[in-house]
Amino acid sequence: MLRALYDYALRNDLTIPAGCAKKTIKAYISLNASGDFIGLEMAEGDEPFICPNIGSLANGPDKSNVLVEKISLVLPEKPNKKSQFFEEALRSAAEKEPRVSACVTALNNEQTVRQILSECERHKLKSTDRISFRVGGESLLDMSTVMDWWQEFRSQFEKNGGTRNRCLITGELTTPVETVPRIQGLHVVGGHASGDSLICFDKNSFCSYGLKKSANAPVSEAAFAAVKDALNQLLSDAPILAGMKFVHWYDKPVLKESDQILSLFGGIDAEDDETEEKEKAAAANQYADALINSVKKGAQPMLPPDEYYILLLTGVGGRVMIRRYEHGSYEALQRNLAQWWNDLALTDIKGTGLAKVNKLTAMYMRLLKRQKSDSQPFKRLSKELAGLAPSILTAILTGGPLPSAVAVKALAYIRSMMVDVDDDAKAPPVPDAMCCQWLKVWLLRENRRNHKEELDMVYYNAEQREPAYHCGAMVAIYGEIQRIAMPNVNAGVIQRYYASASQTPALVLGQMARLSMYHLAKFDSPGLAAYYEKLLNQAAVAIGDQVPATLNLEQQAYFALGYRQMCAEMYRVKSEGRAKNQTTSDEIKSIDQSADNGEE
Secondary structure (H helix, E strand, O other): OHHHHHHHHHHOOOOOOOOEEEEOOOEEEEEOOOOOEEEEEEOOOOOOEEEEOOHHHHOOOOOOOOOOEEHHHHOOOOOOHHHHHHHHHHHHHHHHOHHHHHHHHHHOOHHHHHHHHHHHHHOOOOOOOEEEEEEOOEEHHHOHHHHHHHHHHHHHHOOOOOOOEEOOOOOOEEOOOOOOOOEOOOHHHOOOOOOEEOOOOOOHHHOOOOOOHHHHOOOOHHHHHHHHHHHHHHHHHOOEEOOEEEEEEEOOOOOHHHOOOOHHHHOEOOOOHHHHHHHHHHHHHHHHHHHHHHHHOOOOOOOOOOEEEEEEEEEEOOEEEEEEEEEEEHHHHHHHHHHHHHHHOOEOOOOOOEOOEOOHHHHHHOOOOOOOOOOOHHHHHHHHOOOHHHHHHHHHHHOOOOOHHHHHHHHHHHHHHHOOOOOOOOOOOOOOHHHHHHHHHHHHHHHHHOOOOOOOOOOOOOOOOOHHHHHHHHHHHHHHHHHHHOOOOOOOHHHHHHHHHOOOHHHHHHHHHHHHHHHHHOOOOHHHHHHHHHHHHHHHHHHOOOOOOOOOHHHHHHHHHHHHHHHHHHHHHHHHHHHHHHHHHHHHHHHHHHHHOOOO
């Protein structure tokens, strides 16, 4: 993992010199060569600059960073050890680059210091804002001699007497750093605002064979700096998934629009094929343009990646917690993600198209305990799915089976919504689409693992051999019969019987059958009553000679799917009937108008 991050940093030119870090600078103290104050120049934008960073080389209250520091330290009310160290460092730098002596002169001139402070106050700078110097219009950070001096200056703080070991990242002999710089970007998932340690051995229980600190995982300063820069950049754009930062990258560059993994977070609307095709075409054009430009510049043409890398990270107690690390073939990833989209395909409630495929975070919401009002769902997501989310993601990326807990949670959500009484509802409740998508994917992958024949499960399938599936369909028919006979009822048979029917159908279906006889007798249309009787007979034949007494987890999933898909099938038939009746009416009207005009 560390080597993969190191290689990513090298490929993307993220490496910066050892002993440096990217920092934002608010303003520059502009001086002439004699040290006279010219003015305060505000830095443009928030782009960070590569600055000397003393880091862990000089722990203690008497050291500071050099060249770039806070206003309160560069221009203190009273001199202190840190401000003295800052000035002494400038004097040392002036021996290599004479222009730096102008900074020392300015800091020792009380009138100049007052002028600088007055300008800082006029520009409303805070005491914690970082400032630096420009001499003769050139920043100290742009002077190569000054940066060369810094590499020599910082070497006095290095502990060169330590044992040299092989760096875990590069494999080269090195004197390992005792403590590594902190990783930024995890404060939104439990980390500290100041950063978190990726390698930490501050407890005896973390050490082995009597080794101390860095000797347990030796890394060179330069190599780990590259790893840190890679992680910091990746974390800055990483989405949050169930309370974890989802970090991913490839071994070759990939256009963001063509990123297979990001599609999990962007969502695909299966009903809007035209928009999806336009997006695919735009991504393909961008890739083609990049390919042509690379040829024009004489560079290697862009090739699809060979491998992908995924990290799920959180911050815990000042440390980086690696929840999951995945690494595999990009070709296999494409196949497995395509399988994920195919497995999610499920009829919409109208029975004429496909239900929307939502982004993964939205899908995860359906695995939480259902609440009618929830002001902080993402906090619940990180708590309730902390252990489950990584396993689900692994199943998606590898094409493997989903944990059984997915089916348990999806079914609990469905049962909760099916017992709710909605005074404004004009039809029996229908299981949530995303919950049923979870159940469908879980069932399909369980069947593949057990080498069972795979039947069509997108739309209602009368050929489905699982009796529980048709038990669910039968309950949906009973609910629709009651709706037609008693349209204004509040708590219908679905709210009263769905939960028990989905677990012990043999105890419930008989009672629902008796109630439906009374409801069918109230139908005004004999043809309509005959249609629903036919549906009930077909479901009864599919169930077989005996209604199941109890349903296991797999059968309960089939029950929920059978219920929803029968609801969609009945809606589709009604819609087609209305369209047919409208067409017939239009045809009659057209014939009448033609007769009036003397046409046959």
